[in-house]
Amino acid sequence: xxxxxxxxxxxxxxxxxxxxxxxxxxxxxxxxxxxxxxxxxxxxxxxxxxxxxxxxxxxxxxxxxxxxxxxxxxxxxxxxxxxxxxxxxxxxxxxxxxxxxxxxx
Numbered sequence: 712x713x714x715x716x717x718x719x720x721x722x723x724x725x726x727x728x729x730x731x732x733x734x735x736x737x738x739x740x741x742x743x744x745x746x747x748x749x750x751x752x753x754x755x756x757x758x759x760x761x762x763x764x765x766x767x768x769x770x771x772x773x774x775x776x777x778x779x780x781x782x783x784x785x786x787x788x789x790x791x792x793x794x795x796x797x798x799x800x801x802x803x804x805x806x807x808x809x810x811x812x813x814x815x816x
Contacts (some may be wrong), residue, residue: 752801758812761805774813781806 753760762769765780784802788794 756801756804756808758808761808764801764805765809773809777806777809777813 756764759769762773765777765784767773767776767780781802785799786792788798788802790796790799
């Protein structure tokens with residue numbers, strides 16, 4: 712009777728220890744939880760948010776990477792493949808904003 716209880720308590724302890732170690736970065740990618748931006752979208756998108764949505768870094772090579780970044784993220788989030796129409800619209804809005812800034816149409 713006490714064996715299942717001991718096994719259960721041991722499993723819970725192992726799970727809690729593993730969770731704690733993962734949060735500290737001992738297992739998996741370091742800082743994986745820090746890669747996500749907290750909060751939602753802004754009412755009016757700005758350049759910083761558009762760059763973050765496309766997963767790019769602001770700099771001199773940004774102009775050359777917009778098209779490829781947009782394509783890759785849309786392949787993963789397209790509504791025809793089960794993605795959210797809202798997210799797809801925000802991804803397109805980010806690309807359009809950055810294209811307008813760089814004079815592309």
